[in-house]
Amino acid sequence: MYAQEAQQPLLEFRNVQKRFGGLLVTNDVSFAVYPGEILFIIGPNGAGKTTLFNLATGFIAPDAGEILFAGRSLRGLKPYQIARLGIGRTFQIVKPLANLTVLENVMLGAFAHTSAKAAARQEALEILEFTGLADRRDMLAGALTLAGRKRLEIARALATRPRLILLDEVVAGLTPTEAVETMALFKRLSERGVTAIGGIEHVMRVVMEISHRVMVIHHGQKIAEGTPREVTSHPDVIAAYLGSQMEV
Ligand SMILES: Nc1ncnc2c1ncn2[C@@H]1O[C@H](COP(=O)(O)OP(=O)(O)OP(=O)(O)O)[C@@H](O)[C@H]1O
Numbered sequence: 001m002y003a004q005e006a007q008q009p010l011l012e013f014r015n016v017q018k019r020f021g022g023l024l025v026t027n028d029v030s031f032a033v034y035p036g037e038i039l040f041i042i043g044p045n046g047a048g049k050t051t052l053f054n055l056a057t058g059f060i061a062p063d064a065g066e067i068l069f070a071g072r073s074l075r076g077l078k079p080y081q082i083a084r085l086g087i088g089r090t091f092q093i094v095k096p097l098a099n100l101t102v103l104e105n106v107m108l109g110a111f112a113h114t115s116a117k118a119a120a121r122q123e124a125l126e127i128l129e130f131t132g133l134a135d136r137r138d139m140l141a142g143a144l145t146l147a148g149r150k151r152l153e154i155a156r157a158l159a160t161r162p163r164l165i166l167l168d169e170v171v172a173g174l175t176p177t178e179a180v181e182t183m184a185l186f187k188r189l190s191e192r193g194v195t196a197i198g199g200i201e202h203v204m205r206v207v208m209e210i211s212h213r214v215m216v217i218h219h220g221q222k223i224a225e226g227t228p229r230e231v232t233s234h235p236d237v238i239a240a241y242l243g244s245q246m247e248v
C-alpha cells in the first residue's frame, strides 16, 4: 500500500518547538507521514495533539524547527495558503454552519477550488454519498447528531480536495458503533488516495485496526512511535496513561 523509505514524506515535522508562555507544548517533535498512510497521534488530555494540528495547518507558527509539506517548507504561510497546498482539517469542536443545509456546507468546501455552482454541487453530492450523508443532504446542519456533524466536517474537508487530512478527535463523544463506522470511513479515505492523520486520546481497538502507525505524545514530547501493538506495550506509554483507563 505504501513503502515508507521509497517515498518522500507528505508531511514532515523536524524538531518542532512551540511554547505558550512558560509552557513547552511541543517539545522537539519530529515525525513524518507518507502518502497513503493512516497515522494516529495519541496522547492524554492536554498532551499537545491539537497544537500539532494547529502547527501543521498554519493556525499557529512554530518557535523553532521546520514543517514541510511534500518537501516544501510551510514557514510563514497562512492557513488558507496551506489549505490550498492540499492540507484539509476538521476541528475538535465541530462547528458546521448550522443554518445551511448539509449539502450547502459541503459545497462551501468545494468552492475552495471551483467557482462554478453546478460543479461544486456535483462534487458535494458525490462526497455526501461517500461519507454516508446523502440521505441527510437537505437537513440543516444544526439538526444533525454529533456523529453526523463530525461526518459533515470530514465531508467538508474532503470537498477541498486535500492530499492530507487532519482529523482531530473524530470519535470523541461517539457511541462504540458510531466510532467503528467513523474508522471505516478513515480506511476508505486512504483507499481514495487521501493520507490521514487522526488525533485521539486513547488507543482504542478501532484505532489499532486501521492505523498503519501511531505516535504517542505526552507533555508535548513524542514518547513512542510504531505499530499500535508496539506502542501499547511500550513502558513509557503505559506510564503516561497510568491512573487513567487505557482502552486497548
Ligand atoms: N492558545 C493557547 N494558549 C495557551 N496555552 C495553550 C493554548 N492552546 C493550548 N494550550 C495548552 O497547551 C497544552 C496542549 O494543548 P492541546 O490542546 O494541544 O492538547 P490536546 O492533546 O489536544 O488535548 P485534548 O485531549 O484536551 O484535546 C495544554 O496544556 C493547553 O492548555
Ligand SMILES: [Mg+2]
Pocket (backbone or CB within 6 Å): 049, 050, 051, 092, 168, 169
Ligand atoms: Mg485536542
